[in-house]
Amino acid sequence: MNNELTHFNEQERAKMVDVTDKKVNYRMATAQATVKMTKETLQRIKAGQVKKGDVLAVAQVAGIMAAKKTSELIPMCHLLLLSGVDILFTDNEVDTLTIQATVKVNGQTGVEMEALTACQITALTVYDMCKAMDKGMVITDCHLVEKIGGKSGHYTKQ
Template sequence: MSEKILTHLDEQGRATMVDVSGKVISQRTATAQSIVSLPDEVLAQLENGDLKTKKGSVFQTAVIAGIMAAKKTGDLIPLCHPLGLDNCKIDIQLNDDNDVVINCTATITAKTGVEMEALVGASIAALTIYDMCKALSHDIVIKETKLIAKTGGKRDFKRS
């Protein structure tokens, strides 16, 4: 088994951007998920699968914010490559526990993957839900954000 190394460090241990100039262009996708737990006083405002506030539709605003953030990942994470995404989709659903489940899928045809874009998109969508609902309660919890799957590049990944 080959030794795993941190790719954002050079031989002297200094931070560096990964050189992708020698990589092959391929289609790459990544899906990330954030889960938000809303207290009962927020869930009571749920109407037709969305929360409506004075600021507007919570879930639709979160979708737009997540897509905008995914497109800006290279500006937010210092060593990420700036990427022009081919697509970014965000889906927001309630699960059986009444948690808000946000899935962000980013797609690109490029020399580098889009895991960070998917993670940033899901995270910012979750933060947007928090921001738009905090007037109702501060007992909102962003429980987790994780990579669900990625394709393309050296190896594919799928969380079991």
């Protein structure tokens, strides 16, 4: 692993990493997060019985929008022309909703931050839409699951 710090300039101040000379290649990242809630909240989400509307549809759109706006939220992220963003939901049929975001690009830098941001905003949207009935929801375990492309190659969380 290269220990050279690329996010600092000659004055040791933060800078955006220069990717000008990097080759454009396929990059993909998948991240995951969970939202723990009451059994009733999960049942109402799945049954479409939340007063604010279709929680999963709204959260999915919010996650996609967040991935596209990551460079506006995280100062050193590059603006990327994403080629794909997908948000999937699974649950344990008891009290946990799992969110998985996959982001793809043909670019000079990776999309890990976009996938992680998509997960977080998707989870926050679920919280926002359900907080009136379950203020105790907990967003947890947001992490990178897999990434493909770039100098560091293929990564899969063990």
